[in-house]
Amino acid sequence: MKTETTIQGLTASLAPARNTKKMIGFVPTMGNLHEGHLTLVRAAKKICDIVVVSIFVNPIQFGAGEDFDSYPRTLEQDSRLLADVGCDIIFAPSVEQMYGSQPRLTNISVGQITDDLCGKSRPGHFDGVAVVVTKLFNIVQPDYAFFGQKDYQQLAVIRQFVQDLNIPLEVIGVPIVRAEDGLALSxxxxxxxxxxxxxxxxxxxxxxxxxxxxxxxxxxxxxxxxxxxxxxxxxxxxxxxxxxxxxxxxxxxxxxxxxxxxxxxxxxxxxxxxxxxxxxx
Amino acid sequence: MKTETTIQGLTASLAPARNTKKMIGFVPTMGNLHEGHLTLVRAAKKICDIVVVSIFVNPIQFGAGEDFDSYPRTLEQDSRLLADVGCDIIFAPSVEQMYGSQPRLTNISVGQITDDLCGKSRPGHFDGVAVVVTKLFNIVQPDYAFFGQKDYQQLAVIRQFVQDLNIPLEVIGVPIVRAEDGLALSxxxxxxxxxxxxxxxxxxxxxxxxxxxxxxxxxxxxxxxxxxxxxxxxxxxxxxxxxxxxxxxxxxxxxxxxxxxxxxxxxxxxxxxxxxxxxxx
The missing domain is CATH 3.30.1300.10 (Pantoate-beta-alanine ligase, C-terminal domain)
Structure with missing residues (x-):
């Protein structure tokens, strides 16, 4: 398993797989991984030759007063868990690597289905998700991308913009993983x-x-x-x-x-x- | 030269080139081609193995009262001109093929640089351009995309969202072609x-x-x-x-x-x- 922290490094690591038409699976995460994430990786391993897991706590999907600063960063532990389930490449970029030094002027918004549920109490959240997921899709260029159904609205938003923008990949939703007492893992x-x-x-x-x-x-x-x-x-x-x-x-x-x-x-x-x-x- | 009217047909036509790592050049147009467009195709031919020209009058970049309905559709004449300059594939989809039957909920907006100049008198125009160009980029997946500098603001907007969204291609701006009396071709x-x-x-x-x-x-x-x-x-x-x-x-x-x-x-x-x-x- 390799860990890449730059877009250039990731592109180089993926080149052999891409050149030989290997199926590339992608699991975007914010790290602090639990069994729910690992289930996504296992689902990806089943139908893909190479699985890339990104670990990136995306600042632009957090609102003022939300837990961006305190969100747990646990890369070492995450790496061990990912190695165990057969992840091939971890992509763990810095905020600078993802957003560069020039101001970002582009926004992606998905109407209607982001207006209520979590969209109501987290204004701008799904725009931030749409932007970072689109960026990651363009960087990784996977054949399949895997998302948990726990974030059901997020999954619907991603399916919507993938369809609306003709992004050339298939989105796979994976059922919620729960603790024995029923709590959805998060x-x-x-x-x-x-x-x-x-x-x-x-x-x-x-x-x-x-x-x-x-x-x-x-x-x-x-x-x-x-x-x-x-x-x-x-x-x-x-x-x-x-x-x-x-x-x-x-x-x-x-x-x-x-x-x-x-x-x-x-x-x-x-x-x-x-x-x-x-x-x- | 092939003409494709569906995404599926285009993908199939491009597969041999993509599988053999040919450089794919892309020139998006709304048709009614003139020497300015043909200059873009020639620029593309110079550095690419395969050149795709799209001809699509994009409804969502026209405002109310603008000339969407009367915009000239001249596919036969355009095809002859494109064959002459060595275009390999024309992609001429219908509105239905590009936008499907489900409502589009996704919008892409580029801030600041769309607020004035043409953005001021054409509200929503550059959002419509950003959406259709992103869709076309995802459909064609070119290595290089060519745009005329006559639409200078459009070119800046496209460069901006390509950078902001990490779209994996290079944008090439081509100088304005003018009539002998200096009028910019349009x-x-x-x-x-x-x-x-x-x-x-x-x-x-x-x-x-x-x-x-x-x-x-x-x-x-x-x-x-x-x-x-x-x-x-x-x-x-x-x-x-x-x-x-x-x-x-x-x-x-x-x-x-x-x-x-x-x-x-x-x-x-x-x-x-x-x-x-x-x-x-």
């Missing part, structure tokens, strides 16, 4: 106190209960209100509890497949989760 | 009446006079005002007469290299031109 779980960590799985428990209630015929609005109320009671500060169609278009009732979305804070830690609920006719 | 010159066509070269004549005046030490503001006054007197409706640094940053006086920009209407036809003026210390 680098931000590391911020939780022991007590908060006990409470955190409530989100998933309530999502599963909600799925059950919907299948039993309870009204969608009631089910959502119930999740919200129970989260508050458990000590969360709810950001949103929403249902959407899988393409993020709005949905009024449970008459088709939908996705339940939760974002809520425990102390200063913001957790998100989602659950796909299939409509059985 | 598809829109075809809109001019015989009488207007006589007046049109006034723009270039005034730009050359201005260059002379600047070299003789006349104040920049005075020189610009003079161009504007003389254009009005000649029957133009002036949109702007401006000076900028070559990177489009503002400039107060002639103490460095600069570019003079003119946009003016003759009847309903909007003409643009520019002239680089070197500062000799």
């Amino acid at each position: 680098s931000r779980n590391g911020y939780l106190s022991a007590e908060q960590r006990e409470i955190a799985p409530t989100i998933y428990r309530l999502l599963k209960q909600a799925e059950q209630s919907l299948q039993e015929g309870k009204a969608l609005s009631e089910v959502l209100a119930n999740i919200s109320a129970q989260l508050t009671q458990a000590g969360f500060v709810v950001d949103y509890v929403e249902a959407r169609q899988p393409n993020l278009q709005s949905v009024e009732q449970f008459d088709r497949n939908l996705v339940l979305f939760v974002a809520a804070k425990l102390g200063s830690t913001r957790l998100i989760d989602n659950l796909e609920v299939d409509f059985k006719t | 598809s829109r010159n075809g809109y001019l009446s015989a009488e207007q066509r006589e007046i049109a070269p006034t723009i270039y004549r005034l730009l050359k006079q201005a260059e002379q005046s600047l070299q003789e030490g006349k104040a920049l503001s005075e020189v610009l005002a003079n161009i504007s006054a003389q254009l009005t007197q000649a029957g133009f409706v002036v949109d702007y007469v401006e000076a900028r640094q070559p990177n489009l940053q503002s400039v107060e006086q002639f103490d460095r290299n600069l570019v003079l920009f003119v946009a003016a209407k003759l009847g309903s036809t909007r003409l643009i031109d520019n002239l680089e003026v070197d500062f000799k210390t």
